[in-house]
Amino acid sequence: MTDDQLLTKVAELCGWKHSTVTTDACNIPVLIHGKEEYVNWYLPDYLTDLDAMAQAENRLTDKQYRKYSGILFDAAKIVGRTGRWFADDIRKYLSATARQRAEAFVQVMEAEQ
Secondary structure (H helix, E strand, O other), X not given: OOHHHHHHHHHHHOOOXXXXXXXXXXXXXXXXXXXXXXXXXXXXXXXXXXXXXXXXXXXXXXXXXXXXXXXXXXXXXXXXXXXEOOHHHHHHHHOOOHHHHHHHHHHHHHHHO
């Protein structure tokens, strides 16, 4: 998935809706959240901004968050050792990039649809 596709997908899953703004010159595709309209390059930057992804993560149910965490553990290539997590494992998990989190978020949310 390209950056634009992933950004748009996360935005859609966070409640942004597709629409079109018509001007004298052309029709501009936009995503709308609430009453405000933003062209898609003004979306929260879910791919690089951990704060934006934290807001997205808040949409997950407890069940979804468990799946999401599992995907992030896999992305960080964490291998459990005798059923215990070590500090370096937790650090890798907590250090997941915004993009890794966005990809995991999309996997979990799309699985629910």
